[in-house]
Amino acid sequence: MWQWFHRLASPRWFYQASGKFLPWISMLGLFFISLGLVWGLGFAPQDAKQGNSFRIIYIHVPSSFLALVGYYIMAAAGAIAIIWKIKLADMVMKAAAPIGAAFTFVALLTGAIWGKPTWGTYWIWDARITSMLILFFLYLGVIILQSSYEHKGLSSKAAALLALVGTVNIPIIYKSVDWWYTLHQPATIRFTEAPSMHPDMFQPLLVMIVGFYFLYAIALVASIRVEILHRERRTKWVQDLVFTNKNNDP
């Protein structure tokens, strides 16, 4: 069991194993996303009130999902890196931060674009929107902190500490923002709870969500691989990989 764990945690092993399954998840991801897109954009019925503009939901909702999930993946990796000092976890954390931030940004952007036709404004201070923005700041903090330290070992430790504090805080932030919002009960448009969606609209959404999970995985694995190559560039196996092409890795 432990042996297996440590083997998995060895960057070299991960690089080689991921090389084998990356094409597969890429294909699956491509499949789900194109299926979802074609279905959602082409075949799902128009929304009664919002017309075609609702179709942005097929990007918006999946990326909102992954934005949050991504933070926990990042923080968990940070915790593992700090507690068990596992190199690979360190790299996962480093790779997860910008990817998560990117998904958060896409969620914010698509939401804002969607807001204009629906609410007539790009932005309202809705509880979920606001907490999404705060999440984005948390990500930014981790990324900037990480890149500001020049000493690599320190940068990931510092960022992991911050991510951990953030993890304790995320539920608190969400609770408080929610509480704040219900307290004020603003008269403006409310961000309705999952509108009871027609199954024809909902099914492609599910497909897109699955597709986005794959997309996230692809992005994460790919950037971990780059990070591994970078950090282990001095080691023999990487040199072999780069200079002689005898490794049959794709």
Added chain:
Amino acid sequence: MNTGFMVIFRRDLLVAIRHRGDLANPVIFFFIVIVLVPLGLTPESSKLSEIAPGILWVMALLASLLSLDSLFQNDYDDGTLEQIIILPQPLYFMVLAKIIVHWLVTGLPLSLLAPILGMMLSLPDAGYPALVLSLLMGTAILSLLGAVGAALTLPLGKEGLLLPLIVMPLYMPVLIFGANSVQLAINGFSVIGPLATIGSLLALSLIVAPYVTAGALRLSIQG
């Protein structure tokens, strides 16, 4: 009491008193910024009184935040930190002492001054007790969480405002509960709920923050 705690506590208090001017600075900053608001916004007291709880809280938060920069910086620059960290004393208490002194010279006076500024912004009478209580506890949380940020950004140099970016998201719950407790009090509701929440946030950060700060400080001298 723990030696490390007492020594650092007295030392930092002495340093704060030596810089006599600095003691008053967060307070003066708070004061000036609050004066800016009517200038930039509106002098009408009816409108001011509406935004008063929020503005007071936001500005108290900023005042406390901005004085954090120097919490560990001088000790880091002059080599004290490096030598303190390798003492055979638990770092937790020394860090806690520094944070408490920080609160004593910023949060505490800010909270006590707030009613006067509230008056200037026509804060309705019912809001004052909640304002002072929420600020007293809230600024303590700010000092605690802020210390984490200050320690994490320590080796990165003074330039830049990375610290606010890091701690601001962590501050948001405190701000929300703090400002809203004042608003609730003004509207005649009970404030026990939000104040209790702030209290438990304080307890939580009192336990967690000094540990994380100590860890970050240990990192900072590895450079």
Added chain:
Amino acid sequence: MNTGFMVIFRRDLLVAIRHRGDLANPVIFFFIVIVLVPLGLTPESSKLSEIAPGILWVMALLASLLSLDSLFQNDYDDGTLEQIIILPQPLYFMVLAKIIVHWLVTGLPLSLLAPILGMMLSLPDAGYPALVLSLLMGTAILSLLGAVGAALTLPLGKEGLLLPLIVMPLYMPVLIFGANSVQLAINGFSVIGPLATIGSLLALSLIVAPYVTAGALRLSIQG
């Protein structure tokens, strides 16, 4: 162009770029602080839109102010300032170069970002041109006047918030004209008047501030 100006300009820009993160910091600070406001005050867009011009201006002022701390501090600490001051070059231009770089990395991006934040605070459409224009000129004045304050407080150490105290009164006219120009524009009045005033304030401080700053810097190394 004057050698001293060009050399310091390029050097400071290089330093700013080297600290990549820091470049973005005043902007991020501005952004975050603006987010604090609805949290502390109210999420209602009708109310936010009323206070938006003032809040945007106050916060831009704070963001610019807070990045001033480090304008001369590093050069002072590492001995560069002492050695620059005794160069046979007019100090005026070297100081001006530092100030311009400061504006380029704080005031300029702040002003360009302001419309997005205005949107988030539901600033009415008519206000945007005045907002950007007044901020562009206004933040330049803030950098210029702020440099005077930064130079004066230089030998007093990093601790404390004395700098805001010194420069805030100088900032007030800029704030008043700036925020009011936006308000006027929203209400459909002409903004040429206040913008012209800001322009002439800018011209005045461009001439005076670097001289005074240079003088203050000369004093600072006498310690």
Added chain:
Amino acid sequence: MSDTNAFASNSSLMGILTLRDIEFHRNENLLFSGINASLEFGDILQIEGPNGSGKTTLLRLITMALSPYLGEITWQGENVTYIRERYLKNVLFLGHQPGLNESLSAEENLIWWRRLNKSNSLSDSDALKRTGLIKYKSIACSHLSAGQVRRAALARLHVAEAKLWILDEPFSALDKEGSRELKILILDHLNRGGIVVLSTHHDLEIKNMKRISLVSSRQAC
């Protein structure tokens, strides 16, 4: 990458403080390796080498301020990482930086330091007198000259009870009289059974001094 002539062979006999096969990498570049030393009570170890060879780094490893490294540092036979607190009780470290708060006077700084370290019975003003600072004792450290700041930092040596002194270029900025006094202070400490590890570019001319000579390591960059 570095050669050592400090009792590498002796290490089986186990001194009070021993360094065994210490190796350190900075950002993946080897800084030094194969550092061995073994010190008994009363021993002094000088770390020498050209600028940038890693003297400060090695001292900071010994004080446990810096980690991780390969190899083992032991105190009375136990690896210091496992007896951190017990080991550090014996350590007094003075680095390049003085560790003095600028707005406090030399005396005030000394007072709070001695409260944190285990300290002997010498009074603060006696310690300041011996470092020649008594006239300046209540002046803020920011108003002292370079050498006076160094003296204020060294005052801690007079009051501390630590057995192991770790000093990074303690002679820098001192005038001749100050250097002479410091050398006497170090000799006294050795006579009382203390251990001193220091880095300096001076020739100390102390008998039986052990040495570690680091060599400049950076070959390619």
Added chain:
Amino acid sequence: MSDTNAFASNSSLMGILTLRDIEFHRNENLLFSGINASLEFGDILQIEGPNGSGKTTLLRLITMALSPYLGEITWQGENVTYIRERYLKNVLFLGHQPGLNESLSAEENLIWWRRLNKSNSLSDSDALKRTGLIKYKSIACSHLSAGQVRRAALARLHVAEAKLWILDEPFSALDKEGSRELKILILDHLNRGGIVVLSTHHDLEIKNMKRISLVSSRQAC
């Protein structure tokens, strides 16, 4: 309060750089007085004295960073206060602090300094090579060791064309090789007709070196 043996009598002959009866008070306390010296091209003046006697202060007076003082400093017969710019064109001052921006590399720092000073034809990388920093030239100064920082600061001596070097403890933190090289550099400068004023606790063993010995001044406080 201070004695001087540096050609006080000669001052009528008027050297290139002369100090005449310099007297300085810090916060109303006399620090030194009656300082006289007269330097020709090719002369070197060492300012010595115990810690806190005012060496740094005197050097800063000569560079015009500090004022006011009593007495007169002249350059080619003219009081420097009246010919400030002309005088300072000839001056290169390296203080205790290196004057290097921490986030820039040694090379970048050198580049901008040489643009501000009148400089000779030696290239930046040659200058860094001569100070032994060439391997580190693109590393941020915050990552250099104490001695490397000092070397980076001294690199300016290689590229500057200033006649008058004013150096405050330039040997501090340098290793032996570095000290030797610096001494050679100073001798070269003197041979080319330069003037050097420096403070140091080292014995430089340079022939015909002039000296000003300051004495510790603080009697009552």
